[in-house]
Amino acid sequence: MDNILSDIASDLVSRATRSGASDADVVAVNGQSTSVETLNGKLENTERSEGISVGLRVFVGKSQAIVTASRFTEQDRAELVERVVAMAKVAPQDPYAGLADSDLLTSDWPDLDICDSAEPSTDDLLAMALEAETAGLAIEGVRQSGGGSASAGRNEIFLATSGGFNGGYTRTSFGVSASMVAGSGTAMARDYDYSSTVHLSDLDKADKIGRNAGERAVKRLNPRKVASQKCPVIYDQRVANSLIGHFSSAVNGSSIARGTSFLKDDMGGKLFADTINIIDDGRMTRGLASKPFDGEGIATGKRNIIKNGELQSWFLDCRSARQLNLQSTGNAGRGTAGGPSPSSTNLYLQAGEQTPQELIAEIKNGFYVTELIGMGVNPVTGDYSRGASGFWIEDGELSYPVAEVTIASNLREMFSLLVPADDLEFHGSTNAPTCLIKEMTLAGQ
Numbered sequence: 001m002d003n004i005l006s007d008i009a010s011d012l013v014s015r016a017t018r019s020g021a022s023d024a025d026v027v028a029v030n031g032q033s034t035s036v037e038t039l040n041g042k043l044e045n046t047e048r049s050e051g052i053s054v055g056l057r058v059f060v061g062k063s064q065a066i067v068t069a070s071r072f073t074e075q076d077r078a079e080l081v082e083r084v085v086a087m088a089k090v091a092p093q094d095p096y097a098g099l100a101d102s103d104l105l106t107s108d109w110p111d112l113d114i115c116d117s118a119e120p121s122t123d124d125l126l127a128m129a130l131e132a133e134t135a136g137l138a139i140e141g142v143r144q145s146g147g148g149s150a151s152a153g154r155n156e157i158f159l160a161t162s163g164g165f166n167g168g169y170t171r172t173s174f175g176v177s178a179s180m181v182a183g184s185g186t187a188m189a190r191d192y193d194y195s196s197t198v199h200l201s202d203l204d205k206a207d208k209i210g211r212n213a214g215e216r217a218v219k220r221l222n223p224r225k226v227a228s229q230k231c232p233v234i235y236d237q238r239v240a241n242s243l244i245g246h247f248s249s250a251v252n253g254s255s256i257a258r259g260t261s262f263l264k265d266d267m268g269g270k271l272f273a274d275t276i277n278i279i280d281d282g283r284m285t286r287g288l289a290s291k292p293f294d295g296e297g298i299a300t301g302k303r304n305i306i307k308n309g310e311l312q313s314w315f316l317d318c319r320s321a322r323q324l325n326l327q328s329t330g331n332a333g334r335g336t337a338g339g340p341s342p343s344s345t346n347l348y349l350q351a352g353e354q355t356p357q358e359l360i361a362e363i364k365n366g367f368y369v370t371e372l373i374g375m376g377v378n379p380v381t382g383d384y385s386r387g388a389s390g391f392w393i394e395d396g397e398l399s400y401p402v403a404e405v406t407i408a409s410n411l412r413e414m415f416s417l418l419v420p421a422d423d424l425e426f427h428g429s430t431n432a433p434t435c436l437i438k439e440m441t442l443a444g445q
Helices: 002-018 074-090 122-137 206-219 237-250 253-258 318-323 356-361 411-416
Strands: 023-039 042-060 063-069 142-161 166-182 189-197 229-235 278-281 302-307 347-349 365-373 383-394 397-410 418-420 435-443
Touching: 002 023, 002 042, 002 074, 002 142, 002 166, 023 122, 042 074, 042 122, 063 074, 122 142, 122 166, 122 206, 142 206, 166 206, 189 206, 229 237, 229 356, 237 347, 237 365, 237 411, 253 318, 356 397, 365 397, 383 411, 397 411, 411 418
Parallel strands: 229 365
Antiparallel strands: 023 042, 023 142, 042 063, 142 166, 166 189, 229 435, 278 302, 278 347, 365 383, 383 397, 397 435, 418 435
């Protein structure tokens, strides 16, 4: 299949430059995915998708246009190229548009072990989803299932540019999840668990996922309300990654170039405590977002975004780098439906030294967050306000479930008061250990 993608991509680039484009590039993807959903011990839904799609981008001087296609006969290719070149000729000029400079392109890369040979059948996925659901229903106090699911996917990706880059890689993905409901009537509580990996053998066992979902749902029964106050807030590992996600958005090169980030003037500044490091690693072995090169053919790598509390780097693609008079950091994300834009890869907050239990033990009264609701974050000012639920901390222990509260602060202040625990695990492309924010405003009853 690599040869097919290479032939399509290279052919479209060649046709575009012969038809009047000054430059062109193509992202070609051959995607295959299967997912199975169960409910109450029965198959609820099965989905299977597969096919090749390409995104062709052409430049006529400093003007560009992008089209997507999934048919590749001779006539289809000719019409595709004719259409996109005509679009580029009438598009407005962008002084920062263009392919990556040839001296930035990578020509070789290591094996990142992001492709698994395992190919679970639909029956295999069904068995996993049923196992997760059955294990959750067996937990005392669980009343019904919210469903189980399992999935498998494989994507072959190839990039070709008129600037001389040609390369591809294959990525696999596997997942299992379960959702459980405890209680009844207006006193019901729902929770979930999931696992997502590049290799099937690394996936958490389905019965463990189901049990975790059931146990978490039961613990959330009969929540109380608490009074409004200022208090320490601990973000459970499952939601702590949202803090790093907000940070990632704030250091995105596009936002910096537009001046729409509250961190736009903070390069080199102190944002976190001296012990805090935030790392982006595009070449992490078996990483869920690992890739040997970015969407413009530039090598990915490991980079400190925060080092000893200080901001070291933005996430840059070529366009945002040109706007800021800098060099791309190899962080161009790309799909077939649009052009490159800056994005993180495997972004994580380095683990701290204390266990989550030790962080909790130091708090007389505080809030332990397990779920966040809404997206009340202002990227320009950093103001933060989100609905939340979780557990009240009393005398160093989790005491009772809490719901219907709002936690608020400003991200800049939150970053300065952040203390990570030692339980970092990699569940997705953005990860963090359990995190303490030493003080936030909690709006309750």
